Amino acid sequence: MNPSGDISASASPSPTPSPSRSYPLSEAPRTIPAVREHTAERGPGWRPRDGYRVVVGDGELADEGRLIAGELGLAYAGERGDRRAGDVRLTLGGGAGAGPESYTMTVRGGGVEISGPSDAGVFYGTRTLKQEVRDGGTAPEGVVRDEPAKAQRGLMLDIARKHFTASWIEDRVRELGDLKFNQLGLHFSDDQGFRIESDSHPEVVSEQRLSKAEVRRIVDLAAERHITVVPEIDSPGHLGAVIAAHPELQLRDAAGQAARGAVDISRADAATIVDELLDEYAGLFPGGQWHLGGDEYRALTVADPEASYPQLAAAARKRFGSGATVADLATGWLNDRAETVRGHGRTPRAWNDGFYRDASVRAAEDIQVAYWTGKEIGARQPAEYLGAGRKVVNYNDEFLYYVLGEPQTFVYPTGQRIYEQWTPRVLRGTEAVAERYDGQILGGSFAVWCDLAGAQTQDQVAAGIRLPLRATVQKLWDPDAPELSWAQFRRLADRLG
Template structure:
């Protein structure tokens, strides 16, 4: 009673005890893809000027070296890479092959007085450093805790058709860095490499071998496998427009520049010779032959020699489709002989064939046709989801990322079929196509790309719907930002104003104005400079030598947009925003576009 009375007096004197605040659950650190597993611990890890990267083996030091460069690019200073003796504040890179539960790409990250990243492989450790970079992009203090982070799918990709409309190398390099930052591992790249064996194919749109080596080296450093594609036997016009002997001919004698004549041994030899050239610069373990839309806008009945070929090889019950599958299988065997696995699109597999596609051929499923995804898996084909719903088309369809997120889309959701299990599914990719090549510039495509890229990264690595709303998911992306080392391709190195442009043999005066997407227009007294003339491919004049002339100014005309590129000595080259060719001066003083390795670009001095 005495104690109760005393307590009453104390309450009257000092007032009632304050209510105990509800304990806040520690917030899981924000990353893209989101961390599905996070165990908080007391305290935090502090990154500061004394931080070192501790790495011992060659593989660990490679990961640490790349991380050090990225930390520097992200504004976190120069961090030394040392061996052993970790202390508080250090970052430890640890590769332990015995940690098999992490798989080939998973990692463990533990933040405390020091921070450690552990992988069973070099790739796993590398992905752990991407998570660390995302955390440091938000704060130099990382909450203490531990995560074990393992991807759900082994193929997490982006496909780019740089096949007709050239895509600049800096843009592709930005893409590789962004992919790695978000733990995407596969860039499927349809493009033309300048050919030594077939110089007649070197119309514009190509990349030099040195350019490809530079891109592949970046991909290797950032653990992005770059898989090349030469589409065949359809869509071959970038290669065989000057080879009528290889073009499929219809019953009326009309040649088809986009279709390879699969009945001719010379056609197969030509295609495999291109594969051999690509092997010099692409070390990828896979080869993509496309194999889509071979009869787009036509049908096999117009080419009786195809049926004749099929019956000659497979008997009287063979179909024209068997000749198509035969070509695919021969390319499969050739690729396998070079140690590479084959990939194709699914739309040519209509079920009209009696000859099966070789088992083990990876099928990228984009179109709902008679042969469904479940049947392809049952036939022994690894299956990648490349759904049309994931496409970004220049000047056309753009994937509705918000709708897909709200639906909790994941790689089991194919065009035409929803699968209950992920068995047999390798993963998924978004695809960028240039169908209306002048519809958008590269910089405009980039703006639309990043939300889709983050979404496919989330859906292929972890849970497809980590946040309650799409707005919260996009906020997550904004918090982690962009990859270190990403170049701002919208920066214009010349101020708006009226200039006289001078080069050897030519000069003109124009008002230079920056465009919202990071290029410039050049308005002369006669109009705005633009590329005009020549044959249009995907709505773009892609031939070298097409003239650059003044046209009625139109802010919506992307062919009137130019990129001034510093060329040393205070001069600039002018690169068209769409064709990616540079302005040169012809022998008779005209302005025309050319690839820089075909004609020396003009260097313009502005006054």
């Protein structure tokens, strides 16, 4: 990345020929995701050359300017009002009604101007330019107007069951940024491990873990690329690593049998330790989203939870009244954890099977539904959540779940299947929900789960998710049928790297 400096005395490059009718009409750029609109013009287009510079119209765009200058081998000249041949100019501003992540890129007269209503939009414009000129390519003359269909475009990594190195995660952040993803989920606590250093409860942390310094570097790198890191401490199930250090918290049935990974939510000290961890990590992850988990609580996978877990039934009645059930108590737990993260300015989400149909206590309205499956006990059709007005994020396990070792009925998802069959409205199975619900579907997330952690190495995971990630973001950016065939899209992905 080139440092900022005063290059005003450097010689201007030879002027690029002005557009004329001797040039054919330009063709739309080929990028991933594809740009949504391109107005063709006649002209030579633009490609980087020695002596060209990147300038910004606002100091807020300095990070974006320095990044693209370094990537393209150009000089970063900072805020400048003068214009030179070959300039790449980044500016803030946008037309009425343009979304916050929209941008306009104009290639004309030998220069490039990228503008957007926010620095995120301008950043995405620089990603388009970077792809266009890769390996000696030319940014085509004309005007690109582009914006995503969905506001949440994510990759979730299960770093609890398998330790991934910080450098590997940083590589994924760079990859996500270039593809215009804007979220990275980190599921860092589960039965098999707790993978981030803790000051409040060091006893729960696994030997293989990320240090807080490493996480801060990941978070900072992500922020530079307009990616929010979404942490998840799943509860009240999937807490085996915490229970290993605090066995007194483990849920047991009437016969004394332990429920794997589940804490006893009738105990106040179970809530205390989870809240202390949530409070601690709120300072490490500054983004606006938080995943609370809430799925697969084993007390609610038996035929008669009240008979099997009388202590939970008693706690439910004490808190919510004589007719209350274990599902009511579990919903109360979810709402309490939502209140904890809400106190840090976070918007909570939870897995869809953590919302219970028959509970009289209702999950707080602002908890987003992370819809992943229709296979779990109690899982309901997406239309039930959408019809109740809830906002949903698509994690459809039929298309978007990359489960190491392919246990149960899982198979590794293919980019082709996502590209040809999935859209954000396909929340469960292969059927799309009604179009009237589209506005409640906030976006989607591809997910890497490490159930059989040794089944693949880090490098194999990166290779395995490469094409599925590109297909996923294409459909989140524009859910309409793509212009390119799968074979064409794959060749483009191979060319762009």
